[in-house]
Amino acid sequence: SQKIEQNSEALNIQEGKTATLTCNYTNYSPAYLQWYRQDPGRGPVFLLLIRENEKEKRKERLKVTFDTTLKQSLFHITASQPADSATYLCALDSDNFNKFYFGSGTKLNVKP
Amino acid sequence: DTGVSQDPRHKITKRGQNVTFRCDPISEHNRLYWYRQTLGQGPEFLTYFQNEAQLEKSRLLSDRFSAERPKGSFSTLEIQRTEQGDSAMYLCASSGGTEGREKLFFGSGTQLSVL
Numbered sequence: 735s736q737k738i739e740q741n742s743e744a745l746n747i748q749e750g751k752t753a754t755l756t757c758n759y760t761n762y763s764p765a766y767l768q769w770y771r772q773d774p775g776r777g778p779v780f781l782l783l784i785r786e787n788e789k790e791k792r793k794e795r796l797k798v799t800f801d802t803t804l805k806q807s808l809f810h811i812t813a814s815q816p817a818d819s820a821t822y823l824c825a826l827d828s829d830n831f832n833k834f835y836f837g838s839g840t841k842l843n844v845k846p
Numbered sequence: 847d848t849g850v851s852q853d854p855r856h857k858i859t860k861r862g863q864n865v866t867f868r869c870d871p872i873s874e875h876n877r878l879y880w881y882r883q884t885l886g887q888g889p890e891f892l893t894y895f896q897n898e899a900q901l902e903k904s905r906l907l908s909d910r911f912s913a914e915r916p917k918g919s920f921s922t923l924e925i926q927r928t929e930q931g932d933s934a935m936y937l938c939a940s941s942g943g944t945e946g947r948e949k950l951f952f953g954s955g956t957q958l959s960v961l
Contacts, residue, residue, distance in 0.1 A: 777937050777952030823888050831947045832902040836888030
């Protein structure tokens with residue numbers, strides 16, 4: 735069955751540094767990989783989507799890479815701010831987008 | 847606010863009671879999903895509707911769970927004979943329209959506590 739792994743340990747970084755989060759998956763070949771942000775007590779919010787034929791995607795301070803050979807995506811936040819503190823989830827599509835599979839998320843703490 | 851709305855935000859019930867949650871998706875979205883999330887875990891897929899048709903249902907969804915989406919608009923999720931293990935955040939998401947099917951818009955969820 736599909737397995738999505740994200741670092742369960744919180745990532746603590748200093749404001750202004752680059753945060754890098756990892757998403758690894760097995761037993762699956764997704765067409766898309768997505769990253770969501772989730773704040774406590776709220777639903778996830780979509781951030782970025784990257785397709786299997788794309789190596790890298792950028793949006794403002796965010797950058798996502800997708801290596802289908804390694805079955806891994808890296809999510810970078812440059813010039814991090816305390817407001818970036820949240821849990822970040824990666825998600826893979828199923829065929830026909832009838833469902834999406836989510837990782838357990840990595841909590842990011844950006845300290846001022 | 848034209849986002850996905852869920853009601854209620856919080857529900858406390860006693861074991862054995864039935865509960866029903868409502869989700870109002872973004873009006874132009876034809877796809878609607880229900881997920882369940884427990885502390886420290888990612889959202890876990892429960893079921894999927896395309897318009898009014900329920901096209902996908904998780905094997906994790908026991909026969910105590912039922913979902914409907916009459917007329918392809920709002921959706922309800924009912925849990926019968928609740929158990930303590932049902933305590934979780936129940937999230938609704940929708941997609942479609944001009945944003946495309948890939949991008950999920952989530953509501954704020956219904957936090958269920960079964961005592």
